[in-house]
Amino acid sequence: MNAKPPVVSSALKVFEALELICQAQQPISLDQLARSLEVSGPTAYRIVNTLIETNFVKPHGYRQGYSATMKIFGLGAQYAGSFEFRDAARRAFRPVGMRFAETITVAKADGFEAVFIDKIRAGASLVFYCDIGRSLPLHVGAAPRSILAHLGDEEFESYLQTDLLARTTETLTDPDELRAARDRARADGFVLSVDEVDRGVSGIAVPILDPAGQILGAVAIANTSSAWSAADRAARAEAMKAAAAGMAEAMGGGMAKSAIG
Incomplete structure (x- = not known):
């Protein structure tokens, strides 16, 4: 059996979160993100903040969820x-x-x-x-x-x-x-x-x-x-x-x- 190549597990979660946010029909909440990623709330919070910091995701006010920015569409x-x-x-x-x-x-x-x-x-x-x-x-x-x-x-x-x-x-x-x-x-x-x-x-x-x-x-x-x-x-x-x-x-x-x- 071929061994899997080494990866950064935390990075995989960030990309998985970005994919979920892009696929969502409306802003996705932190709780929804944590459940889908099977991570804790604080971990989901750090992941989404990473995406906000890189301008791939934007918040929609207090507890109003998160959505993708136009940067995603621009790259595509x-x-x-x-x-x-x-x-x-x-x-x-x-x-x-x-x-x-x-x-x-x-x-x-x-x-x-x-x-x-x-x-x-x-x-x-x-x-x-x-x-x-x-x-x-x-x-x-x-x-x-x-x-x-x-x-x-x-x-x-x-x-x-x-x-x-x-x-x-x-x-x-x-x-x-x-x-x-x-x-x-x-x-x-x-x-x-x-x-x-x-x-x-x-x-x-x-x-x-x-x-x-x-x-x-x-x-x-x-x-x-x-x-x-x-x-x-x-x-x-x-x-x-x-x-x-x-x-x-x-x-x-x-x-x-x-x-x-």
Whole structure:
């Protein structure tokens, strides 16, 4: 018989309580929660206070019970939205990867980081940092800098006040250089990164915006730096911008739009 993996029993009770509260048709009382969880009243009280402290649950006045907050629904929508974004990006950008036999990466904005949620391999497999689940600061690499370029002015300047650490000697860390790079990205509709994340790897990324013009994420194509001539870079930039426009059109403006034109 396989042994069960080690778990934190108290954490299991917290998640069980959250599930019960979310499933309840009306605010659930502390007594109901204690009975359902088979714990004492004081233990149920500590569990629900944990959920209140993390903003997953809210009280409804003295002895009026507890219900889930909108944070739960926001997380669910964000989770579903990530899959919608990823699937739309696959449909739009896979042909670009196949055309050039190169790797496509898909990143979503998450605060001041870009999180890679998909990697579409075509042709020879390129080994570099941007695997699914990994993240980068917004000033490092093509996809992150594409996201950074489309933050609002105040948020952009706030980011420049953070620690701008270098990943390689080519990483942009000077605020003035990042401001200039932002202007170029907005004017050109794409970001070129050369050796910023991994030595010997280049990327070209395009941003994806929601209908209100807010940045959702970015999609990049990558290859070894030595493989691309100036003409190669130009061809990929145009193909990526066209794919971004196609992604926006295919989604009917319901989620994303191109930053081009």
